[in-house]
Amino acid sequence: MPEIKEVVYSSKIIKAGALIADTKTLLTHWDLSISVTENLERFRRDNIFGKESRSRVEDILAIFRQRYLTVEPVTKALATLVKSKFSPEGLNCILYFHATQSDRLLHDVVTDLLASMHRLGRQDISVNDVKSWIGKQISQGKTQTSWSDSTITSCARELLSTLRDFGILQGVVKKQLAPIYLPAEAFAYIAFYLRQNQASGERLIHASEWQLFFLSPKAVEGLFMEAHQHRLLEYYATGSIIRIDFTTKSIEEYVHVITS
Numbered sequence: 001m002p003e004i005k006e007v008v009y010s011s012k013i014i015k016a017g018a019l020i021a022d023t024k025t026l027l028t029h030w031d032l033s034i035s036v037t038e039n040l041e042r043f044r045r046d047n048i049f050g051k052e053s054r055s056r057v058e059d060i061l062a063i064f065r066q067r068y069l070t071v072e073p074v075t076k077a078l079a080t081l082v083k084s085k086f087s088p089e090g091l092n093c094i095l096y097f098h099a100t101q102s103d104r105l106l107h108d109v110v111t112d113l114l115a116s117m118h119r120l121g122r123q124d125i126s127v128n129d130v131k132s133w134i135g136k137q138i139s140q141g142k143t144q145t146s147w148s149d150s151t152i153t154s155c156a157r158e159l160l161s162t163l164r165d166f167g168i169l170q171g172v173v174k175k176q177l178a179p180i181y182l183p184a185e186a187f188a189y190i191a192f193y194l195r196q197n198q199a200s201g202e203r204l205i206h207a208s209e210w211q212l213f214f215l216s217p218k219a220v221e222g223l224f225m226e227a228h229q230h231r232l233l234e235y236y237a238t239g240s241i242i243r244i245d246f247t248t249k250s251i252e253e254y255v256h257v258i259t260s
Contacts, residue, residue, distance in 0.1 A: 201242030
């Protein structure tokens with residue numbers, strides 16, 4: 001993932017959420033033979049969501065564009081996964097991963113706040129915990145302007161709701177860290193995505209992005225070995241030398257490996 005020199009958090013999560021069902025609807029209807037613009041225009045015209053509010057449709061399409069349409073090969077790979085009836089658990093993990101890559105606030109509340117709670121063995125997470133964390137980020141100048149208390153509260157609630165829908169948290173009223181199941185195929189997809197910007201096997205194992213799933217380096221190694229056993233990739237470790245090889249060069253091609 002490209003390095004972000006200046007973190008500026010946005011409250012756009014208030015209008016977003018996980019949108020898992022809507023995202024799967026979009027990807028199911030995605031036409032690989034036409035452009036992004038043509039697909040979006042078709043979705044607007046046909047109202048595939050069945051929404052009464054045009055403004056809500058525009059909100060969904062804007063979020064969908066931000067999360068899943070910035071890199072064409074990724075868009076095509078995700079559409080292929082949905083059309084191939086990829087496992088719901090695995091697909092949710094992949095959609096969650098991409099959502100965090102496009103929203104720094106969603107990303108950092110997991111890798112900073114929730115991951116630290118996980119390391120301490122703490123399970124319960126409250127709106128006030130998230131509000132306090134957001135307040136610290138604002139005081140450190142990580143937002144363009146100061147946020148009102150109502151915006152901070154709404155943002156904190158939406159973050160918790162979004163992470164519950166993605167399976168990172170559990171609970172309706174009281175939220176807790178959930179036991180995360182990352183299928184080998186979904187793990188391999190994310191590893192392939194990260195490998196595009198990280199050639200070193202050792203650094204890939206220690207990549208900070210695995211904190212999105214609360215994975216220790218040892219757990220990551222275990223998943224690489226499982227993926228190797230499933231012939232999703234090749235993983236070799238000799239002492240401090242680690243080699244990780246994939247059979248394809250593009251993520252569009254790789255989804256056929258993990259769905260075959």
